[in-house]
Amino acid sequence: MSRLEQKMNNSIQFRNHPFRFLLYLEWALLAVAILSSLAPTPWVKKSQDFPELTILSLIVFGLMGLRLPTSNQISKIIYTACEVFLILITIFFGGRTSRLFPFIYLILVTRSCLIFQLPGRIMVTSLSFSLFLFTIFRKFNRLPVSPVGQERFRFFTLSFVVLFALALIFVLLLMNTVVSERQSREKLAAANKQLKQYAIKVEYQATLEERNRIAREIHDSLGHSLTALNLQLETALKLSQSNPKKAQDFLARAKELGSKALQDVRQSVSALRLNRWSGESLEEAIIMLLADVEQATNVKPSYVINITTPLSSEISIAVYRIIQESLTNICKYASATKIDLELLARPSNLYLRIQDNGVGFDLNQNTKGFGLQSMRERTEALGGSFSIKTDVGTGCKIQVVIEDNLV
Numbered sequence: 001m002s003r004l005e006q007k008m009n010n011s012i013q014f015r016n017h018p019f020r021f022l023l024y025l026e027w028a029l030l031a032v033a034i035l036s037s038l039a040p041t042p043w044v045k046k047s048q049d050f051p052e053l054t055i056l057s058l059i060v061f062g063l064m065g066l067r068l069p070t071s072n073q074i075s076k077i078i079y080t081a082c083e084v085f086l087i088l089i090t091i092f093f094g095g096r097t098s099r100l101f102p103f104i105y106l107i108l109v110t111r112s113c114l115i116f117q118l119p120g121r122i123m124v125t126s127l128s129f130s131l132f133l134f135t136i137f138r139k140f141n142r143l144p145v146s147p148v149g150q151e152r153f154r155f156f157t158l159s160f161v162v163l164f165a166l167a168l169i170f171v172l173l174l175m176n177t178v179v180s181e182r183q184s185r186e187k188l189a190a191a192n193k194q195l196k197q198y199a200i201k202v203e204y205q206a207t208l209e210e211r212n213r214i215a216r217e218i219h220d221s222l223g224h225s226l227t228a229l230n231l232q233l234e235t236a237l238k239l240s241q242s243n244p245k246k247a248q249d250f251l252a253r254a255k256e257l258g259s260k261a262l263q264d265v266r267q268s269v270s271a272l273r274l275n276r277w278s279g280e281s282l283e284e285a286i287i288m289l290l291a292d293v294e295q296a297t298n299v300k301p302s303y304v305i306n307i308t309t310p311l312s313s314e315i316s317i318a319v320y321r322i323i324q325e326s327l328t329n330i331c332k333y334a335s336a337t338k339i340d341l342e343l344l345a346r347p348s349n350l351y352l353r354i355q356d357n358g359v360g361f362d363l364n365q366n367t368k369g370f371g372l373q374s375m376r377e378r379t380e381a382l383g384g385s386f387s388i389k390t391d392v393g394t395g396c397k398i399q400v401v402i403e404d405n406l407v
Contacts, residue, residue, distance in 0.1 A: 013067050022110055027065075054093055057086045061083065061107075064086075076115050080124060083111070084131070087131060088131075105128040109171050109175070112124035113172065114175075121175075136161065226261055228257050236251045236254065286341070293327050302338075303341040303343075305341075308345060315350065321375075325371045326375070334356050334360075334395070336357050336359075339354075339355075340355045340356070341353070351399075351400070352400040353400075354398045355398070357395040360390045361392060361396070384403065
């Protein structure tokens, strides 16, 4: 809920008025009307007005603007009825304000735009125009006009009525636009705040998933290697006296396991780097990943990288992470002798293919792993499509296609 809607749910007061300048404008117009009620009327010899009652009504009318009801429809109707009652007092007892009386009707319309929805605003505007017509014919018909000036007076009255009708419509449209624009800005601010909160939650969730992935890697690779290493050392210790030669074999195997555990730790630490290619292009960073694969598997990957359009940092990071995760899986599980990578970035789309001839896996039993899920989510977050083709003994092929919005 936006701040303006919250204000609308509670009574609008001076401290939380969404358009405080309207209050100042109302008071200025009412001050002019009060001064007008005190001004002399040259064409009336004896005044039948009650300026004190008129001034009191205008003051009360102005003070009512300090608190606008918005809680329920009945209070709104009662509030508007009180305003109309005060206007009627100025009509019957405040003849000297006839020169500036349209101001009070304009104020009535602007307040209705703050407390009513569009149908109520239209009804109040129509009511204001009806009161205006009643006032103008009641006041102006009393003026001493000669028969010669009657035609001019009718033309003047008609022009004045049309002008005031246009003014009411203008005020109504203007207030609708201002209120709608204010509500839109408030809703946008609330949406931005909610989006920031959502981004924080997503970041926390991503951090939590990354921790879980590292925990699984430690358990599956490093934990297994250290357990085997411990068994080799225990066996070598038992055989150190009775069969030293056999103990040497177990120690050699323990050294291999220790080296593998160290390599797993380095890979996990490397995966934690957020900006591994800081200061380098995406192409150079991918080539570095391929070099790491060649060093770890003794298989030289073949690749085609053609980036003809600049990519946003969001897309660059996503592509790098997808390639990194794919190559990590190939190194750990695929036992591949051939690795192909193709990356084509054109102004209209981005195409990525990573393929190997390794052992593959049963896709129906390995669709919920963090690696595949992470790659799929990264792609879909950018509005792209992610596909994987694999089976036991047939290798694996991963394709990513991202349309538009690459910069």
